[in-house]
Amino acid sequence: MRKHLITSAALLSFVAVAGAQAETPPLEQKDRYKVGFAQMESNNPWRIAETKSFHDTAESCNWDLIATDAAGSAAKQVADVDSMIAQGIDVLFLPPREEKPLLPAVMKAQGAGIPVFLVDRSVDPDVAKPGEHFVAFLGSDFIEQGGRAAEWLIENFEGDKGVIVELEGTTGSSPANDRKQGFDERIAEDDRFEIVASQTGDFARDMGRQVMETLLQAHPDVNVVYAHNDEMAIGAIQALELAGRKPGEDVTIVSIDGTRDALQAIIDGKMGVTVESSPFFGPLACEVMQKYAAGEEIPGWVEVEDRIFTADNAADHIDEAY
Numbered sequence: 016m017r018k019h020l021i022t023s024a025a026l027l028s029f030v031a032v033a034g035a036q037a038e039t040p041p042l043e044q045k046d047r048y049k050v051g052f053a054q055m056e057s058n059n060p061w062r063i064a065e066t067k068s069f070h071d072t073a074e075s076c077n078w079d080l081i082a083t084d085a086a087g088s089a090a091k092q093v094a095d096v097d098s099m100i101a102q103g104i105d106v107l108f109l110p111p112r113e114e115k116p117l118l119p120a121v122m123k124a125q126g127a128g129i130p131v132f133l134v135d136r137s138v139d140p141d142v143a144k145p146g147e148h149f150v151a152f153l154g155s156d157f158i159e160q161g162g163r164a165a166e167w168l169i170e171n172f173e174g175d176k177g178v179i180v181e182l183e184g185t186t187g188s189s190p191a192n193d194r195k196q197g198f199d200e201r202i203a204e205d206d207r208f209e210i211v212a213s214q215t216g217d218f219a220r221d222m223g224r225q226v227m228e229t230l231l232q233a234h235p236d237v238n239v240v241y242a243h244n245d246e247m248a249i250g251a252i253q254a255l256e257l258a259g260r261k262p263g264e265d266v267t268i269v270s271i272d273g274t275r276d277a278l279q280a281i282i283d284g285k286m287g288v289t290v291e292s293s294p295f296f297g298p299l300a301c302e303v304m305q306k307y308a309a310g311e312e313i314p315g316w317v318e319v320e321d322r323i324f325t326a327d328n329a330a331d332h333i334d335e336a337y
Protein backbone atom coordinates (compact mmCIF):
# COMPACT_ATOMS: atom_id res chain seq x y z
CA MET A 16 0.00 0.00 0.00
CA ARG A 17 1.65 3.25 -1.09
CA LYS A 18 -0.37 6.43 -0.69
CA HIS A 19 0.38 10.09 -0.07
CA LEU A 20 3.31 11.20 2.06
CA ILE A 21 3.03 13.53 5.03
CA THR A 22 6.27 15.36 5.76
CA SER A 23 7.27 16.23 9.31
CA ALA A 24 6.93 19.92 8.49
CA ALA A 25 3.44 19.33 7.18
CA LEU A 26 2.51 16.90 9.92
CA LEU A 27 -0.83 18.53 10.44
CA SER A 28 -1.93 18.83 6.85
CA PHE A 29 -2.52 16.01 4.45
CA VAL A 30 -4.04 15.43 1.09
CA ALA A 31 -7.12 13.40 0.34
CA VAL A 32 -7.44 10.37 -1.87
CA ALA A 33 -10.72 9.77 -3.63
CA GLY A 34 -12.91 6.87 -2.63
CA ALA A 35 -11.63 6.39 0.92
CA GLN A 36 -14.05 5.75 3.80
CA ALA A 37 -17.25 4.93 1.90
CA GLU A 38 -18.01 1.96 4.16
CA THR A 39 -16.61 3.08 7.50
CA PRO A 40 -18.93 4.57 10.14
CA PRO A 41 -19.35 8.35 10.08
CA LEU A 42 -18.22 10.47 13.01
CA GLU A 43 -20.64 13.09 14.29
CA GLN A 44 -19.27 16.61 14.82
CA LYS A 45 -19.37 17.28 18.58
CA ASP A 46 -17.84 19.61 21.15
CA ARG A 47 -16.22 16.73 23.01
CA TYR A 48 -15.44 13.15 22.04
CA LYS A 49 -15.01 10.02 24.08
CA VAL A 50 -11.80 8.65 22.56
CA GLY A 51 -10.31 5.21 23.08
CA PHE A 52 -6.57 4.59 22.84
CA ALA A 53 -5.74 0.93 23.43
CA GLN A 54 -1.97 0.78 23.98
CA MET A 55 -0.28 -2.62 23.65
CA GLU A 56 2.44 -2.31 26.34
CA SER A 57 4.48 0.26 28.21
CA ASN A 58 7.80 -1.50 28.58
CA ASN A 59 9.89 0.84 26.49
CA PRO A 60 10.44 4.59 25.97
CA TRP A 61 8.77 4.52 22.54
CA ARG A 62 5.46 3.20 23.90
CA ILE A 63 5.57 5.57 26.87
CA ALA A 64 6.17 8.54 24.53
CA GLU A 65 3.30 7.47 22.27
CA THR A 66 0.84 7.17 25.17
CA LYS A 67 2.01 10.53 26.55
CA SER A 68 1.44 12.12 23.16
CA PHE A 69 -2.23 11.03 23.29
CA HIS A 70 -2.62 12.31 26.86
CA ASP A 71 -0.93 15.60 25.96
CA THR A 72 -3.29 16.05 23.01
CA ALA A 73 -6.50 15.17 24.87
CA GLU A 74 -7.36 18.56 26.32
CA SER A 75 -6.52 20.65 23.26
CA CYS A 76 -8.50 18.29 21.04
CA ASN A 77 -11.52 18.10 23.39
CA TRP A 78 -11.10 14.41 24.09
CA ASP A 79 -12.28 12.50 27.12
CA LEU A 80 -9.54 9.95 26.72
CA ILE A 81 -9.85 6.34 27.80
CA ALA A 82 -6.32 4.90 27.58
CA THR A 83 -5.51 1.29 28.42
CA ASP A 84 -2.32 -0.77 28.58
CA ALA A 85 -2.45 -4.38 27.41
CA ALA A 86 0.89 -5.19 29.10
CA GLY A 87 2.23 -7.06 26.09
CA SER A 88 -0.80 -9.31 25.61
CA ALA A 89 -2.71 -9.25 22.33
CA ALA A 90 -5.61 -11.00 24.10
CA LYS A 91 -5.78 -8.23 26.69
CA GLN A 92 -5.62 -5.61 23.95
CA VAL A 93 -8.69 -7.24 22.33
CA ALA A 94 -10.45 -7.25 25.71
CA ASP A 95 -9.51 -3.60 26.27
CA VAL A 96 -11.16 -2.67 22.97
CA ASP A 97 -14.25 -4.68 23.99
CA SER A 98 -14.43 -2.71 27.20
CA MET A 99 -14.09 0.61 25.34
CA ILE A 100 -16.91 -0.37 22.99
CA ALA A 101 -19.07 -1.13 26.04
CA GLN A 102 -18.17 2.29 27.48
CA GLY A 103 -19.50 3.99 24.34
CA ILE A 104 -16.38 5.51 22.78
CA ASP A 105 -16.95 7.71 19.71
CA VAL A 106 -13.70 6.77 18.01
CA LEU A 107 -10.89 4.24 18.48
CA PHE A 108 -7.16 4.72 17.98
CA LEU A 109 -5.47 1.35 17.97
CA PRO A 110 -1.81 0.32 17.66
CA PRO A 111 -2.33 -3.44 17.09
CA ARG A 112 0.38 -5.45 18.82
CA GLU A 113 0.30 -8.17 16.15
CA GLU A 114 -1.22 -8.27 12.66
CA LYS A 115 -3.69 -11.17 13.04
CA PRO A 116 -4.86 -11.40 16.70
CA LEU A 117 -6.17 -7.83 16.66
CA LEU A 118 -8.34 -8.31 13.56
CA PRO A 119 -11.45 -9.23 15.63
CA ALA A 120 -11.10 -6.05 17.69
CA VAL A 121 -10.99 -3.91 14.54
CA MET A 122 -14.00 -5.69 13.05
CA LYS A 123 -15.98 -5.52 16.29
CA ALA A 124 -15.46 -1.79 16.77
CA GLN A 125 -16.35 -1.14 13.15
CA GLY A 126 -19.46 -3.35 13.56
CA ALA A 127 -20.45 -1.28 16.59
CA GLY A 128 -20.42 1.86 14.45
CA ILE A 129 -17.13 3.19 15.82
CA PRO A 130 -14.61 4.62 13.34
CA VAL A 131 -11.23 2.92 13.83
CA PHE A 132 -7.87 4.52 13.09
CA LEU A 133 -4.85 2.20 13.22
CA VAL A 134 -1.90 4.00 14.73
CA ASP A 135 1.79 3.15 14.13
CA ARG A 136 1.18 -0.59 13.47
CA SER A 137 -1.23 -2.27 11.09
CA VAL A 138 -3.28 -5.45 10.92
CA ASP A 139 -3.15 -8.17 8.27
CA PRO A 140 -3.41 -6.22 4.99
CA ASP A 141 -4.83 -9.26 3.16
CA VAL A 142 -7.87 -9.23 5.42
CA ALA A 143 -8.55 -5.71 6.66
CA LYS A 144 -8.60 -2.79 4.25
CA PRO A 145 -8.53 0.95 4.88
CA GLY A 146 -11.76 2.61 3.88
CA GLU A 147 -13.63 -0.65 4.52
CA HIS A 148 -12.69 -2.18 7.86
CA PHE A 149 -10.91 0.82 9.36
CA VAL A 150 -10.72 4.43 8.28
CA ALA A 151 -6.98 4.79 7.85
CA PHE A 152 -3.54 3.72 8.99
CA LEU A 153 -1.47 6.53 10.52
CA GLY A 154 2.21 5.65 10.49
CA SER A 155 5.62 5.15 8.96
CA ASP A 156 6.75 3.04 6.03
CA PHE A 157 8.44 0.24 7.97
CA ILE A 158 9.77 -1.43 4.81
CA GLU A 159 11.52 1.78 3.88
CA GLN A 160 12.92 2.15 7.42
CA GLY A 161 14.61 -1.27 7.08
CA GLY A 162 15.83 -0.37 3.61
CA ARG A 163 17.33 2.90 4.84
CA ALA A 164 19.17 1.09 7.65
CA ALA A 165 20.64 -1.29 5.05
CA GLU A 166 21.50 1.60 2.76
CA TRP A 167 23.44 3.35 5.52
CA LEU A 168 25.32 0.14 6.27
CA ILE A 169 26.21 -0.42 2.63
CA GLU A 170 27.55 3.12 2.35
CA ASN A 171 29.44 3.22 5.65
CA PHE A 172 30.75 -0.30 6.33
CA GLU A 173 34.50 -0.34 5.83
CA GLY A 174 35.32 -4.05 6.15
CA ASP A 175 35.52 -6.71 3.43
CA LYS A 176 32.92 -9.01 4.95
CA GLY A 177 29.88 -8.03 7.02
CA VAL A 178 28.65 -10.85 9.28
CA ILE A 179 25.22 -9.72 10.40
CA VAL A 180 23.06 -10.70 13.36
CA GLU A 181 19.48 -9.43 12.99
CA LEU A 182 17.37 -8.86 16.10
CA GLU A 183 13.74 -8.98 15.02
CA GLY A 184 10.80 -7.26 16.69
CA THR A 185 7.67 -8.95 18.02
CA THR A 186 6.83 -11.98 15.90
CA GLY A 187 3.74 -11.36 13.79
CA SER A 188 3.83 -7.57 14.18
CA SER A 189 3.83 -5.29 11.16
CA PRO A 190 7.09 -3.47 12.02
CA ALA A 191 8.93 -6.79 12.52
CA ASN A 192 7.63 -8.18 9.23
CA ASP A 193 8.28 -5.02 7.25
CA ARG A 194 11.58 -3.93 8.77
CA LYS A 195 12.94 -7.41 8.07
CA GLN A 196 11.73 -7.34 4.48
CA GLY A 197 13.11 -3.87 3.80
CA PHE A 198 16.54 -4.59 5.26
CA ASP A 199 16.99 -8.13 3.99
CA GLU A 200 16.02 -7.27 0.41
CA ARG A 201 18.36 -4.29 0.22
CA ILE A 202 21.34 -5.97 1.93
CA ALA A 203 21.04 -8.99 -0.38
CA GLU A 204 22.08 -6.72 -3.25
CA ASP A 205 25.59 -6.35 -1.77
CA ASP A 206 27.52 -9.62 -1.62
CA ARG A 207 29.88 -8.37 1.08
CA PHE A 208 27.12 -9.06 3.60
CA GLU A 209 25.65 -12.22 5.07
CA ILE A 210 22.88 -12.46 7.67
CA VAL A 211 24.06 -15.41 9.76
CA ALA A 212 21.25 -15.31 12.33
CA SER A 213 17.88 -13.59 12.62
CA GLN A 214 15.92 -14.04 15.81
CA THR A 215 13.22 -12.20 17.72
CA GLY A 216 14.05 -10.02 20.72
CA ASP A 217 10.40 -8.92 21.01
CA PHE A 218 11.35 -5.22 20.73
CA ALA A 219 12.63 -5.41 24.34
CA ARG A 220 16.03 -4.41 25.75
CA ASP A 221 16.45 -7.39 28.09
CA MET A 222 15.47 -9.91 25.48
CA GLY A 223 17.71 -8.22 22.91
CA ARG A 224 20.60 -8.58 25.33
CA GLN A 225 19.85 -12.22 26.09
CA VAL A 226 19.42 -13.19 22.43
CA MET A 227 22.62 -11.36 21.52
CA GLU A 228 24.53 -13.21 24.26
CA THR A 229 23.36 -16.53 22.83
CA LEU A 230 23.98 -15.62 19.21
CA LEU A 231 27.47 -14.32 20.02
CA GLN A 232 28.45 -17.78 21.20
CA ALA A 233 27.23 -19.38 17.98
CA HIS A 234 28.64 -16.59 15.77
CA PRO A 235 31.72 -15.07 17.44
CA ASP A 236 32.74 -13.51 14.12
CA VAL A 237 29.69 -11.19 14.03
CA ASN A 238 30.67 -7.64 13.13
CA VAL A 239 27.27 -6.07 12.34
CA VAL A 240 24.05 -5.99 14.38
CA TYR A 241 20.81 -4.85 12.79
CA ALA A 242 18.13 -4.38 15.46
CA HIS A 243 14.51 -3.66 14.55
CA ASN A 244 14.37 -1.11 17.36
CA ASP A 245 16.68 0.88 19.62
CA GLU A 246 15.82 -0.97 22.81
CA MET A 247 17.12 -4.25 21.37
CA ALA A 248 20.15 -2.42 19.94
CA ILE A 249 21.03 -1.10 23.42
CA GLY A 250 20.58 -4.62 24.81
CA ALA A 251 22.90 -5.95 22.11
CA ILE A 252 25.52 -3.30 22.96
CA GLN A 253 25.41 -4.44 26.59
CA ALA A 254 25.90 -8.08 25.56
CA LEU A 255 28.75 -7.21 23.22
CA GLU A 256 30.55 -5.16 25.87
CA LEU A 257 30.13 -7.94 28.43
CA ALA A 258 31.80 -10.26 25.93
CA GLY A 259 34.72 -7.86 25.54
CA ARG A 260 33.69 -6.56 22.13
CA LYS A 261 33.77 -2.87 21.17
CA PRO A 262 30.48 -1.72 19.62
CA GLY A 263 31.16 1.06 17.15
CA GLU A 264 34.71 -0.16 16.62
CA ASP A 265 34.66 -3.88 15.88
CA VAL A 266 30.86 -4.21 15.58
CA THR A 267 28.67 -1.81 13.60
CA ILE A 268 25.21 -1.28 15.13
CA VAL A 269 22.27 -0.14 12.97
CA SER A 270 18.80 0.35 14.35
CA ILE A 271 15.43 2.08 14.15
CA ASP A 272 13.46 4.53 16.37
CA GLY A 273 15.52 7.52 17.55
CA THR A 274 15.30 7.18 21.34
CA ARG A 275 17.42 9.26 23.70
CA ASP A 276 19.57 6.25 24.64
CA ALA A 277 20.22 5.49 20.99
CA LEU A 278 21.20 9.06 20.19
CA GLN A 279 23.54 8.99 23.21
CA ALA A 280 25.04 5.72 21.94
CA ILE A 281 25.66 7.38 18.57
CA ILE A 282 27.29 10.38 20.30
CA ASP A 283 29.41 7.94 22.34
CA GLY A 284 30.52 6.22 19.14
CA LYS A 285 28.84 2.90 19.94
CA MET A 286 26.02 2.98 17.39
CA GLY A 287 26.22 3.96 13.73
CA VAL A 288 22.70 4.95 12.81
CA THR A 289 19.11 4.92 13.93
CA VAL A 290 16.35 5.54 11.40
CA GLU A 291 13.59 7.59 12.98
CA SER A 292 10.18 6.10 13.77
CA SER A 293 8.20 8.81 15.51
CA PRO A 294 5.92 7.92 18.45
CA PHE A 295 4.29 11.39 18.58
CA PHE A 296 0.91 10.53 17.08
CA GLY A 297 -1.42 12.59 19.28
CA PRO A 298 -1.56 15.80 17.19
CA LEU A 299 -1.85 13.86 13.93
CA ALA A 300 -4.65 11.71 15.38
CA CYS A 301 -6.52 14.86 16.41
CA GLU A 302 -6.21 16.45 12.99
CA VAL A 303 -7.23 13.34 11.05
CA MET A 304 -10.20 12.71 13.34
CA GLN A 305 -11.47 16.27 13.00
CA LYS A 306 -11.20 16.15 9.22
CA TYR A 307 -13.04 12.84 9.17
CA ALA A 308 -15.82 14.26 11.35
CA ALA A 309 -16.08 17.21 8.95
CA GLY A 310 -16.73 14.76 6.11
CA GLU A 311 -13.36 15.16 4.41
CA GLU A 312 -11.95 12.15 2.64
CA ILE A 313 -9.01 10.58 4.42
CA PRO A 314 -6.23 8.71 2.58
CA GLY A 315 -6.09 5.05 3.54
CA TRP A 316 -2.52 5.56 4.67
CA VAL A 317 -1.58 8.83 6.36
CA GLU A 318 2.13 8.33 6.07
CA VAL A 319 4.66 9.94 8.40
CA GLU A 320 8.07 10.88 7.06
CA ASP A 321 11.07 9.80 9.14
CA ARG A 322 14.47 11.39 9.61
CA ILE A 323 17.78 9.58 10.09
CA PHE A 324 20.16 10.10 13.01
CA THR A 325 23.93 9.57 12.71
CA ALA A 326 27.11 11.02 14.20
CA ASP A 327 26.48 14.05 11.97
CA ASN A 328 23.31 15.18 13.75
CA ALA A 329 22.59 13.09 16.89
CA ALA A 330 23.83 15.84 19.24
CA ASP A 331 21.49 18.34 17.57
CA HIS A 332 18.45 16.19 18.37
CA ILE A 333 19.15 14.56 21.71
CA ASP A 334 17.40 17.29 23.71
CA GLU A 335 14.11 16.63 21.93
CA ALA A 336 14.46 12.84 22.19
CA TYR A 337 12.47 10.61 24.55
Ligand code: AHR
Pocket residue numbers: 059061062135136190218243244245246271272292
Ligand atom coordinates in the same frame (compact mmCIF):
# COMPACT_ATOMS: atom_id res chain seq x y z
O1 AHR B 1 5.46 -0.05 16.19
C1 AHR B 1 6.63 0.67 16.35
C2 AHR B 1 7.63 -0.07 17.18
O2 AHR B 1 7.04 -0.52 18.36
C3 AHR B 1 8.80 0.73 17.65
O3 AHR B 1 9.87 0.76 16.78
C4 AHR B 1 9.17 -0.02 18.87
O4 AHR B 1 10.18 0.56 19.61
C5 AHR B 1 7.86 -0.20 19.47
O5 AHR B 1 7.74 -1.10 20.49
